[in-house]
Amino acid sequence: MKWPFQIVAAMLISVATVGNAQLEVTVSPPKVVGQKAVIPLALRNGLSENVRSARAVVFLVDEQGKMVAQSTRWIIGGEPSRPRLAAGATNSYFFVVAHDRPFSTTNLTAKLNISRVVLEGGKLVDLSKHVSVTLVKP
Secondary structure, rough: OOHHHHHHHHHHHHHHHHHHHHHEEEEEOOOOOEEEEEEEEEEEOOOOEEEOOOOEEEEEOOOOOOOOEEEEEEEOOOOOOOOOOOOOOOEEEEEEEEEEOOOOOOOEEEEEEEEEEEHHHHHHHHHHHHEEEEEOOO
């Protein structure tokens, strides 16, 4: 009677392994230069397929928690001339948020929200299950 138990255990292990595969984004603290803030991102595709495109929104928040600026960009692909992220590959991206005047403080925190991830063939990724965003503390 151990046979059915072993099959169920093997299925659970394979589901757990697939569940851990994800697109990981690490957000470093912003560097403010005049009217622009540059936010370095480190991307790692732990999915089994190439990522054709990924879109993100960055919110810059001051020390009181007030949003001072925001911007939306394709951080992977999005245009035919921009590269995709192969399965198992890593890449870096510098997200630039421009402001109409110089920032009043350089003590800003970047909050990143991935709004869309598209795999090869047009398949959309379930963001809540397969995307991980980590903020690096200054």
